[in-house]
Amino acid sequence: MNILKQIPSLLLALVFVVFGANYFFNFLPMPAPTGNVKAFFDLFYPTKYLLVIKTIEVVVGVLLFLKPSRALALLLIAPIVVNILLFELLIAQAPGIGVLLVILNAVAIYQHKDKYIGIIK
Numbered sequence: 001m002n003i004l005k006q007i008p009s010l011l012l013a014l015v016f017v018v019f020g021a022n023y024f025f026n027f028l029p030m031p032a033p034t035g036n037v038k039a040f041f042d043l044f045y046p047t048k049y050l051l052v053i054k055t056i057e058v059v060v061g062v063l064l065f066l067k068p069s070r071a072l073a074l075l076l077i078a079p080i081v082v083n084i085l086l087f088e089l090l091i092a093q094a095p096g097i098g099v100l101l102v103i104l105n106a107v108a109i110y111q112h113k114d115k116y117i118g119i120i121k
Contacts, residue, residue: 016058040087074109
């Protein structure tokens with residue numbers, strides 16, 4: 001049963017490490033952006049904003065693999081997950097992996113809810 005509890009966190013870790021590393025090493029072919037997505041990337045690539053975000057994704061993805069830091073990593077990655085979903089809904093206008101990431105993050109946070117009680121009280 002314990003391994004089932006770790007699946008959402010480990011899937012999140014895998015997604016963020018792989019896709020974050022892809023930004024740096026470009027090992028997965030990505031389609032050329034068009035329309036609003038192209039305009040978004042044309043704005044953010046020159047500013048190095050995505051460099052910062054992708055670095056955070058890789059670091060937090062690694063933290064998600066480590067059980068002692070998992071609860072903290074889930075909170076740190078939550079705003080990025082929400083932004084991925086908002087990007088897909090509002091800019092790309094095509095929901096995709098963002099929906100899955102929000103669900104995985106919500107489930108994993110719920111599974112670690114006992115560690116967040118101090119924040120809420």
